[in-house]
Amino acid sequence: MAKDGEKGDWKEFLWNPRTREFLGRTASSWGLILLFYLVFYIFLAGLFALTMYVMLQTLDDHKPTWQDRLATPGMVIRPKANEALEIVYNITETESWDMYAQALDKFLSPYNDSVQAEKNHECIPNQHFMQEDSGDVKNNPKRSCQFNRTVLDECSGINDRYYGYHDGKPCIIIKLNRVIGLMPEMDGRAPYVTCGPKKEDTDKIGELAYFPPNGTFNLMYYPYYGKKAQVNYSQPLVAIKFLNITANQDVNIECKINANNIPRGSERDKFAGRVSFKLRINTRK
Template sequence: MDEKVVRYKKNSNDIHVLPPSPYTEVPKPNVRREKLSVENEETIQTKKKLEKTKKNFLFDPRRKTFLGRSSLNWARLAAFYTVFYFCLGMFFVILLYVFALILDREVPTYYNKDSTMAVRTTATVVGMGFRPQPMVDDSLIRVSNDLYEQKRIASSLRLYRDVYLIQKTDAKAEPCTELDPASELVPGTACSFSWFDIVSTQDHPCSDNNMYGFKHEEPCVLVKLNKVYGWTPTKGPLPIHIQGLRNIHNNKSIAKPDVYITCDGTNPSDRDAQTEMVYYSLEKPSGSSKYGVIPNYYFPYRNARDHVQPFVLVQFKNLPLHRLISITCRAWSPGIEHETRGMRGMVAFQLYRSQVAEKLIKDDN
């Protein structure tokens, strides 16, 4: 409908209606505002529907469902999974039981060359260990004149000795010799061997009375081979390093290949700082300055309950003060390979000697 302009004449009652001017702008409706209002209404309605859907999903009062399931449906589901997991667990237990029945508790299924030990080498990997080792992840042995430190580290070695290096009176063990080696023992029987076969008296430098050498700052370190089932030193020529120590120079195969233990500084600087060493072993319980020996007739290890792993005690004398020395001990035998990266046939540890000031010692006393 066209807009008309109404005008009034002054001092007159006549009203004149004028036609609209062609230059007058007709106001247009705000389309954008109307569109936004419609969109807002739709958004609000959508949010309300979502909230209602969430509430109904958690709990729908009309259908009486929780998370989309009725109480009866939940009960059936719980019963099904209870029976399912119970049967699955019983199946797993039965498999373990059958596996335990067919598994030999004394002899491993795969060992030595048939095991993963021989994957990257032609020989069985023989590892070594040392004691005392107060911390499992630490290879540092502290030597000090502090009485508390001496007792602490001596107690660590004493505990290891009492648990692993002393056979009980009722132990199932027999003496092993060159004529009666461990390979001829009845299964379950061990060789007679104990800590006291090497440290026979309390006057021994590595005795408990001397705190295993720590009392006089001359520590005794126990070096041993790890237990490897069925491993026996193989026949062959004596290692060149041991030939030099024994003044034997030939490449003939030896009939009785013993295992020799030697220790030396890891680096040239360690060898320069290294001082006198004494090896106490079954061959020479009184001590040797060249090497220690583990007799061949104590092998193989066959998982006997009362087995005591043979060892060598290495005493370090006149250690320099406030100097960290890295020591590497090696086992020598025709069938033992040495590899530094994997520590095959060797073991490494550090020695550090320090002294507490006299005033502090008096205060502690």
């Protein structure tokens, strides 16, 4: 009997025909509480939308208000085979080095002279390409300077489609990561890249050739104004050709940017302004 009573209580709680209550509330009570929550959540949504609108009015579509990236740019090499930054191949095995040549072809295709002539501006070299706004009038989109792959000469892949990998004189291409507003320079002149062996490999690296000459990043490619403001920006490149590196041995190499306003690494970021990698060229199976 107790069970029948409990069952009746539950039925009456779900729907009480005498008081016409559903789950303990009448229709008017349910209507009022639903109306309250509807108004409450509409108010919250409106407050959120208003807050976002006010905040967005303070932002510039073309330049971030705050930059969470490091002010000191890092350096990157191409071709990049893996995260370990190791370039290892055998001259006698085409498949071991052809992937590097293909990777450089793909990387350099946007730098073809015809593509650059169509998209970018022919700038005056050896001076910063300033494109400031005029008061409230935004100078957007901003122009970008041409960087033609022919500047890389022996490492352009035009005259030597294998970038020297087939004869043990490989090319490595270096780029400096983008930092908005950065204007690197060395005593008023273009910053430049230098590469050398780690201490244990001093006698293994041999002679190097740099393209463009002296391994410079011309001043005309700076400052960088951001992805939205400078949609066609082409990062300048420096190529290093290893002319007589010691074969059949690991050679640990470090390249760094030389500029007055780019510090040489720190405890916070040991790789700021520099990049290290291993190069090994085998000549026997």
